[in-house]
Amino acid sequence: MADKPVSLVRSLLKLNRILMLERKDFAAACVFALLAGLVQLSLPLGIQSIISFVLAGTISTSIIVLIGMVVFGVFINGLLQVRQLQIIEKVKQKLFVRYSLEYSDRLPKLNIEKLDHEYLPEVVNRYFDSVSLQKGIDKLMIDLPAAVIQVVLGLLLLSFYHPVFIVFGLVLITIVFTIIRFTSTQGLQTAYRASNFKYAVAAWLQEIARSIKSFKYTKGTSLHMNKTDNLVSDYLASRTSYFSILLTQFWSLISFKIIITAAMLIIGAYLLVDQQINVGQFIAADIVIIAIIGSIEKLIINLDTVYDSIISVEKLSEITEAETEQSGQLELPVKNEGVSIAFDQVTFAYGNNKPVLKNITFSIGAGNMVQIKGISGSGKSTVLRLLTGAFKNYTGNILLNKVPVGNYEVSNLRRNTSILLGSQDIFQGSLWENITMGNGTISIQQVNELCEITGLTQFVKSLPQGYDTHMLPVGNKLAENVRRNILLIRAVVAEHRLMLLEDPFAHLLPENKSNMISYIRKNTESTILIASHDETLGQYCDQVIELSTEGEVLSIKNKA
Numbered sequence: 269m270a271d272k273p274v275s276l277v278r279s280l281l282k283l284n285r286i287l288m289l290e291r292k293d294f295a296a297a298c299v300f301a302l303l304a305g306l307v308q309l310s311l312p313l314g315i316q317s318i319i320s321f322v323l324a325g326t327i328s329t330s331i332i333v334l335i336g337m338v339v340f341g342v343f344i345n346g347l348l349q350v351r352q353l354q355i356i357e358k359v360k361q362k363l364f365v366r367y368s369l370e371y372s373d374r375l376p377k378l379n380i381e382k383l384d385h386e387y388l389p390e391v392v393n394r395y396f397d398s399v400s401l402q403k404g405i406d407k408l409m410i411d412l413p414a415a416v417i418q419v420v421l422g423l424l425l426l427s428f429y430h431p432v433f434i435v436f437g438l439v440l441i442t443i444v445f446t447i448i449r450f451t452s453t454q455g456l457q458t459a460y461r462a463s464n465f466k467y468a469v470a471a472w473l474q475e476i477a478r479s480i481k482s483f484k485y486t487k488g489t490s491l492h493m494n495k496t497d498n499l500v501s502d503y504l505a506s507r508t509s510y511f512s513i514l515l516t517q518f519w520s521l522i523s524f525k526i527i528i529t530a531a532m533l534i535i536g537a538y539l540l541v542d543q544q545i546n547v548g549q550f551i552a553a554d555i556v557i558i559a560i561i562g563s564i565e566k567l568i569i570n571l572d573t574v575y576d577s578i579i580s581v582e583k584l585s586e587i588t589e590a591e592t593e594q595s596g597q598l599e600l601p602v603k604n605e606g607v608s609i610a611f612d613q614v615t616f617a618y619g620n621n622k623p624v625l626k627n628i629t630f631s632i633g634a635g636n637m638v639q640i641k642g643i644s645g646s647g648k649s650t651v652l653r654l655l656t657g658a659f660k661n662y663t664g665n666i667l668l669n670k671v672p673v674g675n676y677e678v679s680n681l682r683r684n685t686s687i688l689l690g691s692q693d694i695f696q697g698s699l700w701e702n703i704t705m706g707n708g709t710i711s712i713q714q715v716n717e718l719c720e721i722t723g724l725t726q727f728v729k730s731l732p733q734g735y736d737t738h739m740l741p742v743g744n745k746l747a748e749n750v751r752r753n754i755l756l757i758r759a760v761v762a763e764h765r766l767m768l769l770e771d772p773f774a775h776l777l778p779e780n781k782s783n784m785i786s787y788i789r790k791n792t793e794s795t796i797l798i799a800s801h802d803e804t805l806g807q808y809c810d811q812v813i814e815l816s817t818e819g820e821v822l823s824i825k826n827k828a
């Protein structure tokens with residue numbers, strides 16, 4: 269995906285939206301952080317009182333009670349922290365589930381037209397950012413709120429010792445906030461760029477793995493290393509500029525820490541010498557200062573995590589916010605009856621390329637079988653793709669049963685359409701899943717019959733686990749005709765009102781081909797559109813539409 273401008277406020281709002289999905293848990297974690305902070309800060313007060321008692325030489329029951337209370341405070345503090353951890357663990361699990369389900373629900377609904385220039389398996393790598401986000405959640409929900417609360421409460425507590433601490437604290441907080449606010453946008457932008465290069469490296473490594481044979485058997489070149497080297501250099505450059513922003517922010521926080529330590533100690537010592545505070549108060553103030561410094565350190569260390577979490581949400585949103593297909597409202601009733609098709613002066617181009625189809629006009633009666641012919645690149649498959657409703661950027665009209673294809677509800681249209689396109693593939697799952705795609709109405713008899721017709725039976729019988737055999741991604745290790753048969757059976761087995769088939773029979777023996785065509789015509793009333801340059805197919809079809817190399821209709825021949 270492209271290097272887009274990232275806005276700090278917009279990204280923070282996005283992150284906030286994700287956290288707010290678990291607002292109850294988040295609120296509980298914050299309350300626990302606040303309580304833990306209060307308990308933590310009450311300890312110096314207890315210690316201060318104990319010291320006062322000791323200095324006054326009054327060892328009494330009060331001291332024992334006070335010590336008891338301080339120890340109890342430490343225990344309560346631990347208890348609150350455990351509770352926080354439990355909440356955070358729940359939130360982490362929910363995040364994982366949420367993104368897993370959202371990705372799997374959204375992927376098939378994405379607008380292919382908009383993502384046409386992307387390689388989806390690579391874009392899906394962004395899913396791993398859900399794990400980075402999980403890791404950041406601890407810091408975002410526990411450490412950071414706790415650190416901020418402790419700094420604020422600590423400064424407030426110090427102000428009780430002397431008002432000068434209030435002014436001092438406020439000035440310092442304002443300076444640090446301003447520095448972070450104005451350097452963060454650039455920090456985010458560089459972090460985003462570094463993340464883009466990280467994914468580019470991963471994508472390239474995946475690409476080497478995907479085309480492993482090409483790289484393995486091409487001797488004497490180091491293309492794979494050179495490209496990796498370039499991408500890694502880009503990553504390092506953006507990571508270095510990201511780190512320089514982080515360093516600026518680290519230094520501002522470190523300066524804050526140094527100034528506050530020095531100032532509080534000097535002011536504290538002065539007030540002690542001046543007898544405005546006593547030794548107990550001085551020691552208690554020091555404990556508070558140490559707690560504040562500890563919290564500031566937490567802020568410094570976790571700044572990186574905040575950026576990572578924001579970038580994770582941005583990256584994850586490349587799928588969760590990607591445009592989905594627009595859908596109409598109309599439902600095409602599911603019945604065993606074909607649909608009529610009409611193309612009226614349709615012109616279509618992929619993106620900004622030159623038109624693939626020019627002024628195409630033809631009509632097809634319901635239940636007809638039609639071949640779309642033309643040499644490679646003439647636009648045969650594009651005609652089928654337009655009928656799936658996935659591409660909408662055309663001029664002219666495409667009608668199904670006299671209604672524009674875009675008016676149909678997308679999932680309803682898909683339920684009524686059987687699609688075999690060259691870009692479809694075998695996926696990792698059982699042979700049965702690959703054939704039925706989870707459609708529980710398909711019977712074993714139907715599938716067996718189709719295996720017999722296509723010649724797949726022998727392959728199925730050779731498998732010890734039959735239809736339960738696990739298929740590898742992309743149908744790896746399968747013979748090409750087996751792979752194509754599985755895809756053909758998948759397309760033909762469920763009854764649909766429209767069949768869009770790209771070169772479905774090219775791999776079949778002549779006898780299997782004619783048996784398959786007879787099966788389809790006998791078992792279904794579907795309208796069947798076949799994109800193929802097969803010269804022998806026309807004899808089986810009601811109509812043959814031939815496209816020219818320019819993507820125009822060259823001829824339309826109806827069966828005599």
Ligand SMILES: Nc1ncnc2c1ncn2[C@@H]1O[C@H](COP(=O)(O)OP(=O)(O)OP(=O)(O)O)[C@@H](O)[C@H]1O
Pocket residue numbers: 384618621624642643644645646647648649650651799
């Ligand atoms: N997603 C796409 N983005 C850009 N151009 C594309 C895309 N798909 C196809 N094309 C181009 O559109 C033209 C028509 O492609 P199409 O696949 O429809 O032709 P075809 O006649 O079916 O070819 P074949 O018989 O080789 O499958 C070709 O020049 C092809 O390169």
